[in-house]
Amino acid sequence: MTGRGKAPEATRAPGASGVPGTHDSAGASGERLRRWRLVLGGDEADGTGCVLAGRDVAMDGALGALYGEGGKRGRAQPGRDRSAGLGASAPSVARWLGDIRTYFPSSVVQVMQRDAIDRLGLAALLLEPEMLEAVEADVHLVGTLLSLNKAMPETTKETARAVVRKVVEDLEKRLATRTRATLTGALDRSARLSRPRHHDIDWNRTIAANLKHYLPEHRTIVPERLIGYGRAAQSVKKEVILCVDQSGSMAASVVYASVFGAVLASMRSIATRLVVFDTAVVDLTDQLDDPVDVLFGTQLGGGTDINRALAYCQTRITRPADTVVVLISDLYEGGIRNEMLKRVAAMKASGVRFVTLLALSDEGAPAYDREHAAALAALDAPAFACTPDLFPEVMAAAIEKRPLPIPDTR
Incomplete structure (x- = not known):
């Protein structure tokens, strides 16, 4: 039996955990066999005994081009080339992108696009405008575009900015209203x-x-x-510094942090600063009115020097008791570890509320430096991953100086 590897969930048989059973009705059994056939690839001799027809043949071809095993996906059907792969040309990839958008829901399309970039090395083709116009935009695609920013030709940059802006605007619509409402209440209660x-x-x-x-x-x-x-809307009550690791693994976190930074900066009662870093430190605060400008001001990839970034943030703290510093990093420190920890301890001793987020994304628990996380926890600065939906509650708790709503990851 020929296998495809990991295929998108939408093609998998619901409830199937082994060889399809024989207790279903004829229709349900046939649908289960059809789904197994799409997952497994191959042909009618693959063990399912299912022969695809019509739209399913096209779906099978789109899946096989990406998930085909060893460059071939079983024996050829009569009159049909069964070889896998998208080739290296933009036209063939553009056709494939159009096909998957026709046959699969948006959530599955985004998964397949990410897999195509990872498995088939298609990142370079995203530097072509016609390719960008064909893709389904999401946070992960934005991260890929930002990592290619310096290599992007001028003819592509405007298209790339349009793609990024669409994603950013969708995120702002989803997150802004609740964030402002949650933090306005926290500011009122904190005063x-x-x-x-x-x-x-x-x-x-x-x-x-x-x-x-x-x-x-x-x-x-x-x-x-x-x-x-008191009512906090008339003057600055709190200062927030978002200190964001822009190493390649933090791409989604950089996107969300830029959107939240813009939302916080729109609130008159919060003075917001956005600092991004790798081995260098860049202050993007003056660009917070447009998160797209912020994102194109980042440089994903490179090393990490958390100590250097925190040293810069320390110089920008003027009201420690009214300041929240949010470090967003996987904590793989390339700088001076002991100095980093001393800076965190010093900030907390001065009255700063220090929050460490291992990730700000929907991607689940990230890989992170557990030794550094434990050292921060010993300083009463526990490190944890945070989803965008939880972030407003985390910030509200930090502003009010109450326990943080740390998710249970057990």
Whole structure:
């Protein structure tokens, strides 16, 4: 039986965990065999006994071009070339990209595109405008384009920027409103007043603080101390520094951090700074009004010097007690480890809230330096991966100086 390797989930038989069973109805059994045939490749002699026809033949060809084993995918059907591979020409790849968009849903198309870039070395072809117009844009494609930025010809750059802008705008629509609402509430609560006006009283905190003054005979509490929160929208209340590792493995995190940086910068009550680094440090704060400019100002790849980046961030802290520093890195440090840890300890001792994110993406648990993560945890700066949907809650907790909502990864 010929196998394709890992094929997209949409082609797999739901609930199948071995040889297809015989207890289904005829229709269900036939559909299961069809899906197994698409997963396995081969032909009618592959063990499924299923012969493809019509649209399935085209789907099979698109899958085989990418996932075919050893350059050939079983025996040829009459009149049809069964050789695998997309070739090295842009036209053949462009046709294939059109085919997969016709036959598969968008989520599967994105997976197949990433696999094609990884398995078949198609990154160079993304430097051609007609190729970029054919692909399904997502965060991973943006990361690939950014890594190719310096090699990109001028004829391609405008098309690439349009692709990146579409992804960024989609992310902003998804993330901006909730982020602003969550952080505005956190800022209001963090600016508690000891003598609040009536409409600024935080009644839950006031009652909790005055329970000992309960008068049973009157069934009421006489508050000796009112707790309130001020309105943070009129002036800068917090400063946030996003310090982002731009090594190649952090591509998705760089994209999300740029989008969140732009959202935070749009809030008048938060002074936001975005710093990206590899072995050099670049401050992109003056470009935060346009995250596309930010992304094209990054340079994915290269080494990592976290210590140097944190040293720069230290020089930009003016109000430690009102500052949140977010380090986004897999912690594979190429600089001076002990100095890096000393800087984190010094910032925390001065009142800075320090947050370490191993990744800011939907990609799950990343590879990271466990020794450095443990050392940071010992400094009460635990390192954890964070999804974009969780990030607003993490920032709200950091602003309010309450425990971070660290996900359980067990």
